Amino acid sequence: xxxxxxxxxxxxxxxxxxxxxxxxxxxxxxxxxxxxxxxxxxxxxxxxxxxxxxxxxxxxxxxxxxxxxxxxxxxxxxxxxxxxxxxxxxxxxxxxxxxxxxxxxxxxxxxxxxxxxxxxxxxxxxxxxxxxxxxxxxxxxxxxxxxxxxxxxxxxxxxxxxxxxxxxxxxxxxxxxxxxxxxxxxxxxxxxxxxxxxxxxxxxxxxxxxxxxxxxxxxxxxx
Amino acid sequence: xxxxxxxxxxxxxxxxxxxxxxxxxxxxxxxxxxxxxxxxxxxxxxxxxxxxxxxxxxxxxxxxxxxxxxxxxxxxxxxxxxxxxxxxxxxxxxxxxxxxxxxxxxxxxxxxxxxxxxxxxxxxxxxxxxxxxxxxxxxxxxxxxxxxxxxxxxxxxxxxxxxxxxxxxxxxxxxxxxxxxxxxxxxxxxxxxxxxxxxxxxxxxxxxxxxxxxxxxxxx
Numbered sequence: 001x002x003x004x005x006x007x008x009x010x011x012x013x014x015x016x017x018x019x020x021x022x023x024x025x026x027x028x029x030x031x032x033x034x035x036x037x038x039x040x041x042x043x044x045x046x047x048x049x050x051x052x053x054x055x056x057x058x059x060x061x062x063x064x065x066x067x068x069x070x071x072x073x074x075x076x077x078x079x080x081x082x083x084x085x086x087x088x089x090x091x092x093x094x095x096x097x098x099x100x101x102x103x104x105x106x107x108x109x110x111x112x113x114x115x116x117x118x119x120x121x122x123x124x125x126x127x128x129x130x131x132x133x134x135x136x137x138x139x140x141x142x143x144x145x146x147x148x149x150x151x152x153x154x155x156x157x158x159x160x161x162x163x164x165x166x167x168x169x170x171x172x173x174x175x176x177x178x179x180x181x182x183x184x185x186x187x188x189x190x191x192x193x194x195x196x197x198x199x200x201x202x203x204x205x206x207x208x209x210x211x212x213x214x215x216x217x218x219x220x221x222x223x
Numbered sequence: 224x225x226x227x228x229x230x231x232x233x234x235x236x237x238x239x240x241x242x243x244x245x246x247x248x249x250x251x252x253x254x255x256x257x258x259x260x261x262x263x264x265x266x267x268x269x270x271x272x273x274x275x276x277x278x279x280x281x282x283x284x285x286x287x288x289x290x291x292x293x294x295x296x297x298x299x300x301x302x303x304x305x306x307x308x309x310x311x312x313x314x315x316x317x318x319x320x321x322x323x324x325x326x327x328x329x330x331x332x333x334x335x336x337x338x339x340x341x342x343x344x345x346x347x348x349x350x351x352x353x354x355x356x357x358x359x360x361x362x363x364x365x366x367x368x369x370x371x372x373x374x375x376x377x378x379x380x381x382x383x384x385x386x387x388x389x390x391x392x393x394x395x396x397x398x399x400x401x402x403x404x405x406x407x408x409x410x411x412x413x414x415x416x417x418x419x420x421x422x423x424x425x426x427x428x429x430x431x432x433x434x435x436x437x438x439x440x441x442x443x
Contacts, residue, residue: 071383200290
């Protein structure tokens with residue numbers, strides 16, 4: 001506890017390029033961009049695979065393969081290959097980390113929709129795209145959001161590794177603190193990341209309340 | 224810097240004994256948390272199904288643990304379990320495995336159709352026999368799906384432990400980074416991915432062996 005007071009009580013930690021606000025913004029930039037890119041890749045792909053049933057095996061296999069990629073190794077390799085200076089090297093491993101949960105949950109959510117529901121929608125004269133947009137996506141929304149939440153939390157907590165190759169973000173407090181045996185800084189950085197992950201968790205809870213139609217959430221709560 | 228080849232095979236040859244040692248260390252540090260996580264998650268998942276009020280709090284705690292960065296947890300554990308020890312790496316990984324496995328166990332058990340459960344009751348099965356012979360076998364595919372995710376992520380996460388001095392193959396990343404040398408990094412990545420693929424394949428095989436009926440149904 002004394003360590004936390006020492007870290008958060010120190011005014012030097014609250015300003016300048018090494019301050020908490022700057023580091024937090026950097027962290028949000030890495031995580032936000034990575035998540036956005038991963039969504040742009042995984043959401044359409046997952047929707048398409050779930051809707052058409054094509055390439056399901058390929059998606060599952062590649063998602064699991066991406067899960068196996070060690071973020072730290074990928075990060076140092078890409079930085080060595082591309083050089084430091086931009087944030088591109090840190091985005092690639094983080095996107096690789098975020099794609100699997102989004103892809104798999106989107107695909108399984110769409111595929112798991114009750115076939116009767118889908119048939120009913122077609123029977124009412126909706127076309128393929130309309131069935132996807134008006135019936136399948138809203139019904140699968142809880143699962144899709146769960147995938148996004150898992151991806152977001154993993155990205156936020158793994159973005160700390162970027163500090164190891166000299167990039168910014170909240171990981172700097174952790175990595176620098178470890179290097180200089182400055183435990184207040186290390187623990188403080190860890191607490192900040194954990195808090196951020198918690199905020200993300202709560203944020204997705206709110207998004208879920210807004211985006212999931214009452215019909216769907218009621219159906220889920222009955223089951 | 225001259226054009227450095229991505230992989231220098233002579234380096235691998237010379238350092239093979241070291242790499243092998245790291246590989247063994249890596250396997251132990253990944254395997255123990257998965258097995259421990261499963262051993263803890265099974266009873267907790269069972270409890271969560273029997274006493275529904277228990278489930279939400281358990282999953283809540285697990286979610287919080289899951290959202291902690293592995294690097295941070297390793298560091299927090301250093302004063303307790305020591306720098307560069309296997310325990311420091313294995314404790315958080317065990318919790319991550321549990322975070323994936325407890326929902327899988329609960330989902331698997333609740334996915335057992337009611338009429339199947341009722342048939343077992345009607346046939347006079349005791350609760351324990353019903354669990355072992357009816358509910359658990361039906362839950363196997365879902366539990367194993369969770370186990371696959373846990374195993375693959377655990378194998379890949381061990382490498383972060385290198386930042387606190389004990390990361391199995393992850394040590395190669397640190398080594399390559401410090402010397403600005405590609406080969407160890409590439410070797411580390413490839414071995415970790417291969418290791419994860421082998422583990423994944425073994426678990427798929429286990430699922431096929433444990434649920435023979437699902438194959439018959441697919442063929443029909």
